[in-house]
Amino acid sequence: MPLYARLLLSFLVAILVPAALVGLFSYRKVSEAIEEEVSGSVRQTIAQANRNLSLRFAQGEELSTIVYVNSDVQRILSRQTPATWAQLQDDVRELRAILSNLTGYRQSYRIRLYYRDVGQFPDSMDVAELQALSLLDEAPGYREAMQRDAGMQWSAASMPPDAGGEPEVTLFRRLRSMADERELGAIAVSLPERSIWEVVGDVRIGKTGFVFLMDERGRIVSHHNKTLLGRDYSAKPYAARIMEGEGGDFRTTVGGRSHLFVYETIAGTPWKLVGFVPTGELRERIAGIKVAAIISALVGFGLAILYSIYISGRLARRIGTLTKAMRRLESGNLGTQLRLGSGRTDEITQLYGHFNRMSAELQAQVVTIHTTNEKMRAAELKALQHQINPHFLYNTLDAINWMAATRYNARDISTMVTALAQLFRLSLNKANELTTVAHELEHVRCYVTIQQVRFDSAFKQEVTVESGLERAPMIKLILQPLVENAIQHGFADLDEPGRIAIGVRRHGHELRIDVTDNGTGCDAARLNAMLDGAEPFAAQERGGYGLHNVNERIKLYAGSAYGLRFYSGEGGGTSGTRVQVRLPLWNERDERS
Secondary structure, eight states, X not given: OOHHHXXXXXXXXXXXXXXXXXXXXXXXXXXXXXXXXXXXXXHHHHHHHHHHHXXXXXXXXXXXXXXHHOHHHHHHHHOOSOOOHHHHHHHHHHHHHHHHHHHHHSTTOEEEEEESSTTSSOGGGOOTTEEEGGGGTTSTTHHHHHHSTTXXXXXXXXXXXXXXXXXXXXXXEEEEOTTTOOEEEEEEEEEEHHHHHHHHTTOOBTTTBEEEEEOTTXXXXXXXXXXXXXXXXXXXXXXXXXXXXXXEEEEEEETTEEEEEEEEEOTTSSOEEEEEEEHHHHTHHHHHHHHHHHHHHHHHHHHHHHHHHHHHHHHHHHHHHHHHHHHHHHXXXXXXXXXXXXXXOSHHHHHXXXXXXXXXXXXXXXXXXXXXXXXXXXXXXXXXXXXXXXXXXXXXXHHHHHIIIXXXXXXXXXXXXXXXXXXXXXXXXXXXXXXXXXXXXXXXXXXXXXXXXXXXXXXXXXXXXXXXXXXXXXXXXXXXXXXXXXXXXXXXXXXXXXXXXXXXXXXXXXXXEEEEEOSSOOOHHHHHHXXXXXXXXXXXXXXXXXXXXXXXXXXXXXXXXXXXXXXXXXXXXXXXXXXXXXXXXXXXXXXXX
């Protein structure tokens, strides 16, 4: 694909795709915000209707409580001795007066008393407000009320014979003696369904949305369509979700259309007030925003395409000029130069300038590289001529060891020569840069053996290695300079026997080796600053360039996060030095052969 086409495609993708994504994201966010705002308004409407309806039910419960605690009601229904006919008539008039006063205070409600003792009031008295409790055996909701701890239960809409066919809801409440908890009967407070609809019927949700009241079994208690009262909706997919929750909202499909359901539990009852509205009505405000967004996007896309065509063509022409010059340079025309536009400082102009300088310097660089290669080959030949044959050195040291041990009985010299030969062998390590912890510690042991012979065992060495680290790979010739530094500088003015402790341990993904002495100590802060490059390294400092070289070898091989670190005053008392070596914890397969 030509550069022009690739640039044009890249610009279009770089501009149009983010713009489309941002536009789509913004549209969705705005749409969600508007829809959430409308949904919130629906939730507030349902919540307010719930509060108003809960007040109606609370008033019914309040009436039942007034009847329950009325002393005359308690006295009359608690009577256990037979009463005279005149006394019964007085009791009936008194009870009817109590109930009449309460229903006059709350005209929407109808109150009835049910007595437990059969024959307490003869049937011939025919009092509608006072009935035998046995008549409630089949009444909807009564048995549930008797099973509840509170002894109260609202029942779904019913059609009582004495209500003129008008549907109503009824609160059944167990009536007990306040003196001895003996069951006296029941209280029934009825509320016409029309009184419920007066509260929720004026609630408007969208154009076609509406509210309805549903009991705990999924039956319709109140609805604008009165033919649905008492109908069982528990089999509807949304009904189960409404009956299971205390309140909330969700979206589901009804009749092939998406609808929003908002529901809340009526206080003091298990019934749910449900709002029901097609979600399409909630999105009517979004439609105008969608049209405006599409028009804006099309205009923006058109401008972006025109701008991309212009920029792509201009860049392709200038880069094509550079490509032709590069081809001439490849063919051997090292003097190729490009004309720089006056006043231009953009990146392509700078690239032209770099090309001109590269073209001018290329021939000189070719000559320089040729000369350098000749010098490197000469240096390699010279280095080969000065290499020492290790077998010759081993044989020579072995001969010295034999003469010292057998001819002159000089066992100290024999010990030093043996250690020196082993030291030399471990140092070479077959030209490998990596060795193992065990070999490196053996190298240090050979060096210490030589120094103990030299200084007549003026110091001791202790080595501890964490289990499993003996074969761990590490850079060779790291520890010997540290031990040498401790012997030469730490023990120089020491009045007590010297002690060197080497500890090898695992620290996370690092190999940590601590070399600790009880010598005269050091300026740890200054040495660390020199190792970090914050101060120039001085040869007269403790360890001099040897420690500097060890630290640089570690960093070059393992990375800048590793190296040496000095700590003073850790060898016992107020003196002593600890040098910590930090290396990566390599696997055994990382050891190079």
